[in-house]
Amino acid sequence: MANETQLDVSHLVFPLFVMDGSGIKSEIKSLPGIYRFSPELLLAEIESCMNLGLTNFILFPAVADALKDTTATYSYHPDNFYLKIARDIKARFPECCLISDVAMDPYSSDGHDGLVRDGAIVNDDTLPILAKMSVAQAEAGFDMLGPSDMMDGRVGFMRQALDEAGYTNTGILAYTAKYASAFYGPFRDALDSAPKSGDKKTYQMNPANRREALIEAELDTMEGADMLMVKPALHYLDVIKELKDSSNLPIAAYHVSGECAMLMAACRNGWLDYNKAMPETLLSIRRAGADVILTYFAKDFAEMVR
Ligand code: PBG
Numbered sequence: 001m002a003n004e005t006q007l008d009v010s011h012l013v014f015p016l017f018v019m020d021g022s023g024i025k026s027e028i029k030s031l032p033g034i035y036r037f038s039p040e041l042l043l044a045e046i047e048s049c050m051n052l053g054l055t056n057f058i059l060f061p062a063v064a065d066a067l068k069d070t071t072a073t074y075s076y077h078p079d080n081f082y083l084k085i086a087r088d089i090k091a092r093f094p095e096c097c098l099i100s101d102v103a104m105d106p107y108s109s110d111g112h113d114g115l116v117r118d119g120a121i122v123n124d125d126t127l128p129i130l131a132k133m134s135v136a137q138a139e140a141g142f143d144m145l146g147p148s149d150m151m152d153g154r155v156g157f158m159r160q161a162l163d164e165a166g167y168t169n170t171g172i173l174a175y176t177a178k179y180a181s182a183f184y185g186p187f188r189d190a191l192d193s194a195p196k197s198g199d200k201k202t203y204q205m206n207p208a209n210r211r212e213a214l215i216e217a218e219l220d221t222m223e224g225a226d227m228l229m230v231k232p233a234l235h236y237l238d239v240i241k242e243l244k245d246s247s248n249l250p251i252a253a254y255h256v257s258g259e260c261a262m263l264m265a266a267c268r269n270g271w272l273d274y275n276k277a278m279p280e281t282l283l284s285i286r287r288a289g290a291d292v293i294l295t296y297f298a299k300d301f302a303e304m305v306r
Helices: 039-051 081-092 122-139 154-164 182-191 211-223 234-244 255-266 274-288 296-306
Strands: 011-019 026-028 036-039 056-062 097-102 116-117 119-120 144-148 172-176 226-232 249-254 292-295
Touching: 011 039, 011 296, 026 255, 036 039, 039 081, 039 154, 039 296, 056 081, 056 122, 056 182, 081 097, 081 122, 097 122, 116 122, 119 122, 122 154, 144 154, 154 172, 154 211, 172 211, 172 234, 172 249, 182 255, 211 226, 211 234, 234 249, 234 274, 249 274, 255 274, 274 292, 274 296, 292 296
Parallel strands: 011 036, 011 056, 011 292, 056 097, 097 144, 144 172, 172 226, 226 249, 249 292
Antiparallel strands: 026 036, 116 119
């Protein structure tokens, strides 16, 4: 009766990695229990999640090196396998909520989220590329787009491009406070997307800064974001609370790959009890103020409560 915080499958979003080919289900070594799926096996995975009541997904493509270039042209190529699988998913499961990441890194030969020129990321010239990617993803049927690239001004730029193309109903989940974190390692293994040189500190946030997140939140809100996200989650619970207290938009938190991998490693060693530590972890992110949690534990949690 006095329980203050609820944790339900409906709050969770399951990140899924997809790669071209067939019959592929390959485990990510640094994120045990999480796989890259070829399209037909991804559909089967989504079906088994839907049967558990888990209906929210965010997709990431693992793109072959040969298709990567400096301007991420594959991201909006008509033959893009990722856009095709999105169409297939929405045709088969129209009731699911399908989110896409928007950033150049899975398609960039430089491994950066923005355009690289003379060793630096050029913010404004990245925006038209993100806009093309966004329109292609909306056209493919994604319900929400999540710009994770952290370029300044991209939410407004994307919103305008989407509206002009007629996709007024496609939502924007803004990666508002995304930090230059060490906890993205397993994700970059999954996509083979680590930066070829340099780091992401000129566009992702300084882990020392909390108040700066409020500036980012204000900008994303004015530019038309439908939801604000904090990333990572566990190491930034104070930032989640800060945004929850200061915004009336729904707040999402990305419980990132490295945060999940730490817990999995301890549990697989028998040092922690997964069935207790995992839900407590998710509950703590909810308690901090997250309405929505993106987590690699989403399916396990759905299975557990079932
Ligand atoms: C890239 C992107 C990253 C993640 C989501 N989108 C990695 C990065 O910024 O290098 C990380 C997610 C995770 O670690 O689970 N645009």
